[in-house]
Amino acid sequence: MALKASELKTGDTCTQELVKDLKRTQLVQYAGASGDYNPIHTDEVFATQVARYPSVFAHGMLTMGMTAKMLTDYVGDGRLRKYGVRFTSQVWPGDTLTATATVEEILQEEGELLVNLSVVTVNQKDQEVLRGTATALIDD
Amino acid sequence: MSNIKFPVEAGHIMTFARAVGDPNRIYSDADYAADTEPQAVIAPPTFVQASAQFDPNYPLRPKIGEPWFGSGGKPSGIERKKGSGGAGGGASSGMLHAEQHFEYHRHPQAGDVLTATNRPGKKWSKESRRAGTLRFSESITEYRDQKGELVVTARMVGVVTEKTIEQK
Numbered sequence: 593m594a595l596k597a598s599e600l601k602t603g604d605t606c607t608q609e610l611v612k613d614l615k616r617t618q619l620v621q622y623a624g625a626s627g628d629y630n631p632i633h634t635d636e637v638f639a640t641q642v643a644r645y646p647s648v649f650a651h652g653m654l655t656m657g658m659t660a661k662m663l664t665d666y667v668g669d670g671r672l673r674k675y676g677v678r679f680t681s682q683v684w685p686g687d688t689l690t691a692t693a694t695v696e697e698i699l700q701e702e703g704e705l706l707v708n709l710s711v712v713t714v715n716q717k718d719q720e721v722l723r724g725t726a727t728a729l730i731d732d
Numbered sequence: 733m734s735n736i737k738f739p740v741e742a743g744h745i746m747t748f749a750r751a752v753g754d755p756n757r758i759y760s761d762a763d764y765a766a767d768t769e770p771q772a773v774i775a776p777p778t779f780v781q782a783s784a785q786f787d788p789n790y791p792l793r794p795k796i797g798e799p800w801f802g803s804g805g806k807p808s809g810i811e812r813k814k815g816s817g818g819a820g821g822g823a824s825s826g827m828l829h830a831e832q833h834f835e836y837h838r839h840p841q842a843g844d845v846l847t848a849t850n851r852p853g854k855k856w857s858k859e860s861r862r863a864g865t866l867r868f869s870e871s872i873t874e875y876r877d878q879k880g881e882l883v884v885t886a887r888m889v890g891v892v893t894e895k896t897i898e899q900k
Contacts, residue, residue, distance in 0.1 A: 594769070610753065611753055618751065618753070621747075621750065621751040622751040622752065624747070624751070625744070625747045625748040625750070625751035625782060626748070626751070626781055626782045626784060626785075627782055627784035627785035627787075627790060627792075627793060628781075628784060628792050628793075629792055629793050629794060629802075630792045631801065631802030631803065635802045635803050637803035637807050638801070638802050638803045638807055638808055641803075641807035641808075642801075642803075642807045642808045651829075652828075652829040652832070653778055653781050653829065653832065654751070654752065656778050656832055657748075657751070657752030657754075657776065657777075657778040657781075658752050658753055658754075660752065660754075660776060660777040660778055661752060661753060661754040661756070661776075663777070664754075664756065664776070664777065665756070668769065669756070669758050669768050669769055669770055669774065670768075670769055670770035670774055670839045671769075672777055672836055672839075673835070673836055674833070674834065674835050674836070675777050675778075675833070675834050675836075676831065676832065676833030676834065676887075677831065677832055677833075678830065678831045679828075679829060679830060679831070679832075
């Protein structure tokens with residue numbers, strides 16, 4: 593399932609919807625799995641009355657984790673070499689997120705073929721919530 | 733976190749993959765995983781973040797007998813400190829996660845026992861019209877396996893804002 597250099601070109605894209613109408617329950621699931629129990633993500637009373645946000649909001653790492661699904665579906669299992677992101681906007685319950693990877697460069701490094709990707713995740717208003725890059729091992 | 737032992741467990745990988753909405757069976761089914769390229773249940777790319785579970789001093793987990801800043805009978809279990817930034821209501825670290833970077837030397841597998849070693853990185857600040865002075869700091873964590881080999885290098889950039897960031 594790995595990508596092939598011979599079938600890839602700069603500008604190729606892969607787009608995937610990550611979540612539709614994000615539920616607060618998923619934020620609870622992520623808190624439990626990751627161990628990050630910051631109440632800003634799961635405790636509506638704290639988030640609105642103490643921290644003064646409109647509601648709880650997603651862990652940045654949940655958005656990064658959901659975006660990773662698009663990447664591993666695209667490049668194949670165990671093929672990622674690097675993955676890094678900036679969190680550019682908050683993700684709220686009710687959001688629908690879509691992630692896109694774009695082929696920036698195909699390169700050879702120490703006898704290995706690699707692809708450099710840019711990665712962007714947007715919400716239903718087309719507002720960017722995450723931006724980053726990834727590098728993956730590819731085949732001939 | 734200075735030096736923590738992080739056992740990579742199959743059930744933990746499964747619950748983590750569910751939480752990020754990834755139904756790929758390589759995260760939950762050892763028989764299926766045996767026929768994939770990695771030939772084993774591997775961890776999803778952001779899984780090492782869950783090493784927080786094994787950090788006895790991780791500040792964002794309630795601890796028995798200690799005050800917790802989330803709501804109970806009152807909106808917060810502790811008094812809010814003045815001028816301690818917007819994020820997290822000024823409680824705990826008050827730090828927002830600005831960036832996260834991972835480098836995979838290999839992908840962790842169920843059964844690995846990783847040791848996470850953390851060190852501070854660079855620090856810098858920036859002025860922002862929306863949030864006042866932004867103070868950034870890096871934290872670098874190396875995850876090594878039972879043979880001492882480097883598996884994942886993680887670099888986190890946190891930011892403390894002077895003011896709560898206004899919502900668009």
